[in-house]
Amino acid sequence: MNAIEVPPTWKQLQINQMAGTIVVIGQTDSGKSTFVRWLISQLCQYHERVGWLDADVGQSTLGVPTTMNLAVISEPPAQLPRPDATFFVGATSPRGHMLPTVVGVHKLQRRARQLGAGAIVVDTTGLVAREQGGGVLKHWKIALLEPTTVVAIQRHGELVHILTPLVRNPSLKVHILPIARGVNRKTVEQRMKRRREQFRRYFSQAAPLTIEYNRLPVYDLEQAGQRHLLALEDRHGFTIALGIITAMTTREMIVFTPARDAAQVARLRVGSLRLNPETGREMR
Ligand SMILES: Nc1ncnc2c1ncn2[C@@H]1O[C@H](COP(=O)(O)OP(=O)(O)OP(=O)(O)O)[C@@H](O)[C@H]1O
Ligand SMILES: [Mg+2]
Structure with a gap:
């Protein structure tokens, strides 16, 4: 894993008190996946097993695009773990595929619990814009997964429409973090190239x-x-x-x-x- 910048706002999170499902949301290139990886490593100090639920069908970390993947780990991963379960959504964006997206994430959450994960961290797609269905998707995903915690990584208010009802929910902890300084943005071409490489590698065997x-x-x-x-x-x-x-x-x-x-x-x-x-x- 490359060295990452750990901003003070991350260190202030009371990770020792985090359990159950933790959903991480943010626009594309907000640093979600980097944060998720760091959080999972930290959670390994407090839980025997931690679920890494990569629900990003576009810029997947644990599997290939079009799929969501779960890895249940017991120590901070030095390398990317092999998934314990994979669910196929069939497209590289949840747009037009909302039902398999929410069904799949729930099936993987259930599997993570069956595999003994005391904490499950969900990485999500960068689809947050209200007019593209980002609000609907996040709200119904949260309604289904019943997380204890939502971590929202926000640039300039783009998550407000999602967060407004959530912050008033007394049974949910919402942490709003700024974007880390080390975050690099990717172009559409770089995203496509990354997906192509992931598919090429997958089908090389x-x-x-x-x-x-x-x-x-x-x-x-x-x-x-x-x-x-x-x-x-x-x-x-x-x-x-x-x-x-x-x-x-x-x-x-x-x-x-x-x-x-x-x-x-x-x-x-x-x-x-x-x-x-x-x-x-x-x-x-
Ligand atoms: N805290 C950090 N310190 C150093 N580099 C970072 C940090 N956060 C993100 N980056 C870098 O910024 C880039 C984007 O970060 P990341 O992939 O975590 O964002 P993302 O929101 O998951 O993006 P995507 O929309 O593609 O899923 C990556 O190259 C990553 O290495
Ligand atoms: Mg990501």
Whole structure:
């Protein structure tokens, strides 16, 4: 992990009293993921297990874009941990995909509790603008997750519409932090490049796998086509692996995937993104 600047406002947080679910919100490039990583390391002093719930489907830390990931850890991670559970949302933004976003984050929270996490820190997407549904998304996510604590990293008042009802809720602690000085902003191109690299790396170990899909529940089959990204899911709805459809008949599809065995696949879920399997480039 690179050296990070720990502002005095972070040190003033009473982390020894934090437990349950802690949701971190902020615009893109507000330093959410860096803060989350630091907070998780600190929480490891007070809890035997800590859940790192990366719910950012665009700029994912623990997994690939389009997915949300959970890692339950027991000591400060020197390297990025492997996820214990993955949920496929199917797109790189929650816009137009609000339901899988809130369902997935809740399923991962439940899994974190089952795995014994005493504190669960949720990193979120930078979608906060009211006119884009950011307020609705954060409010309903909070209603579902019932966090004890919300940490809001704010630049210039962009979170006020989200925070106004939250700060009046006596059963919620809300900490509003300024942006750390060390934060770097990324351009749209840098974000796309990062996603492309993550996909390319993920599919670098992939090979064609034939799946007889006519025996399986397939969700959003009507949008399935060449080069569509899809998830191979287990019976709990968590992702075994992602794949890219390379050929399809009415009975079977050939999927380019790192998974080697279709036997464990209980269902398929087709995403809205199309990808070039060699380059990881998103196709329109
Ligand atoms: N406290 C800090 N000290 C040093 N560098 C930081 C700090 N916070 C953030 N950065 C740097 O700023 C950049 C953006 O930070 P980060 O990825 O944490 O923000 P984010 O809000 O999660 O962004 P995104 O919208 O992409 O999810 C990163 O390169 C990170 O290393
Ligand atoms: Mg982030």
